[in-house]
Amino acid sequence: MSFIDEASIELIAGKGGNGCLSFRREKFIPKGGPDGGDGGRGGSIIFQAEKSLTTLQDFKLQTRHQAKNGSNGQGRDKHGKDAPDTFLKVPIGTQIINEETDEIICDITSYEEIFEIACGGKGGMGNARFKSSTNRAPRKTTDGEKGERLQVKLELKVLADVGLLGLPNAGKSTFISSISSAKPKIADYPFTTLKPNLGVVKNNFSSFVVADIPGLISGASSGAGLGFKFLKHLSRVKLLLHLVDISVLDENKISQDIKKIEKELELYDSKLFKTDRWIVLNKNDIDYEKSKKLKKSIESHFPKIKIYNISSISKNGIKELVNDISEWCLKK
Numbered sequence: 497m498s499f500i501d502e503a504s505i506e507l508i509a510g511k512g513g514n515g516c517l518s519f520r521r522e523k524f525i526p527k528g529g530p531d532g533g534d535g536g537r538g539g540s541i542i543f544q545a546e547k548s549l550t551t552l553q554d555f556k557l558q559t560r561h562q563a564k565n566g567s568n569g570q571g572r573d574k575h576g577k578d579a580p581d582t583f584l585k586v587p588i589g590t591q592i593i594n595e596e597t598d599e600i601i602c603d604i605t606s607y608e609e610i611f612e613i614a615c616g617g618k619g620g621m622g623n624a625r626f627k628s629s630t631n632r633a634p635r636k637t638t639d640g641e642k643g644e645r646l647q648v649k650l651e652l653k654v655l656a657d658v659g660l661l662g663l664p665n666a667g668k669s670t671f672i673s674s675i676s677s678a679k680p681k682i683a684d685y686p687f688t689t690l691k692p693n694l695g696v697v698k699n700n701f702s703s704f705v706v707a708d709i710p711g712l713i714s715g716a717s718s719g720a721g722l723g724f725k726f727l728k729h730l731s732r733v734k735l736l737l738h739l740v741d742i743s744v745l746d747e748n749k750i751s752q753d754i755k756k757i758e759k760e761l762e763l764y765d766s767k768l769f770k771t772d773r774w775i776v777l778n779k780n781d782i783d784y785e786k787s788k789k790l791k792k793s794i795e796s797h798f799p800k801i802k803i804y805n806i807s808s809i810s811k812n813g814i815k816e817l818v819n820d821i822s823e824w825c826l827k828k
């Protein structure tokens with residue numbers, strides 16, 4: 497299944513039913529009064545978050561969603577039935593944007609809330625409503641109102657506490673699979689990850705959600721590689737973990753790699769660049785002694801940033817890092 501995080505759809509709420517024109521006809525009552533009932537309300541369109549969904553794929557297949565119309569009123573003062581509302585299920589983290597104005601209409605961030613986006617039309621009035629002392633046989637009725645119609649863009653930005661960042665092959669997917677039950681594809685070639693993966697990390701009594709995205713390369717902020725398309729998924733995280741492959745064991749090469757990612761972040765979005773970020777030197781199982789020295793020198797290159805030294809394979813240093821993330825997430 498492909499990962500779809502954008503879709504453009506048309507929403508049409510139901511029209512209200514028309515009011516009815518009718519007069520009572522019964523035996524022995526030659527001139528019965530007006531008894532046309534009102535029309536029912538048109539169905540509204542409502543968004544709701546659904547736990548089992550992770551992409552907007554369904555909205556690529558169906559781009560037009562129309563709610564049912566209300567029923568027309570009938571004689572004998574029978575009101576038309578209200579139409580049922582149409583519920584559209586989306587993954588949590590979906591934003592709904594008005595395509596004409598570009599304004600965010602709503603942001604679906606909880607499973608409890610529902611959001612009515614297009615309101616069904618009111619039913620029209622039957623002629624019974626127009627009876628008065630001066631007009632005992634009104635022939636007037638009104639039609640049901642049209643339902644609201646709207647063109648919207650859906651945009652999914654995954655909701656996570658922690659986002660993983662790094663060059664392809666840094667070990668981001670290995671890291672998420674070592675700390676959570678997420679099972680992403682892992683391989684020794686770049687761009688193994690093609691869509692964001694989420695993992696829930698349970699630590700003592702708290703838990704946090706981590707998002708793994710495809711690796712970034714130089715020029716990512718202007719569209720190179722795959723990572724750019726996915727950077728927006730990090731826009732709402734509280735903490736970025738920048739994973740760095742230290743297997744080259746070369747201080748200069750490693751700090752150049754770190755700067756490459758920093759530059760892309762800054763070019764992409766200054767707000768994302770200002771998000772709290774820790775550097776995580778990964779693959780220290782290759783040479784633990786050398787990795788300790790490397791950590792010291794990298795610290796001198798990046799004095800303002802917190803730096804960790806771990807191995808996602810041997811799990812060295814992972815516990816301390818996970819504890820610090822938990823504590824930090826609780827404070828935020």
Ligand SMILES: Nc1nc2c(ncn2[C@@H]2O[C@H](COP(=O)(O)OP(=O)(O)OP(=O)(O)O)[C@@H](O)[C@H]2O)c(=O)[nH]1
Nearest residue numbers: 664665666667668669670683684687688689711808
């Ligand atoms: N020795 C060692 N190898 C590691 C470690 N972590 C990851 N690797 C290896 O590095 C390679 C890349 O790992 P991935 O987890 O797929 O890297 P990624 O950052 O998710 O890569 P992309 O999805 O392509 O961006 C794999 O061959 C992993 O086995 C580690 O701590 N030590």
Ligand SMILES: [Mg+2]
Nearest residue numbers: 668669688689
């Ligand atoms: Mg990966």
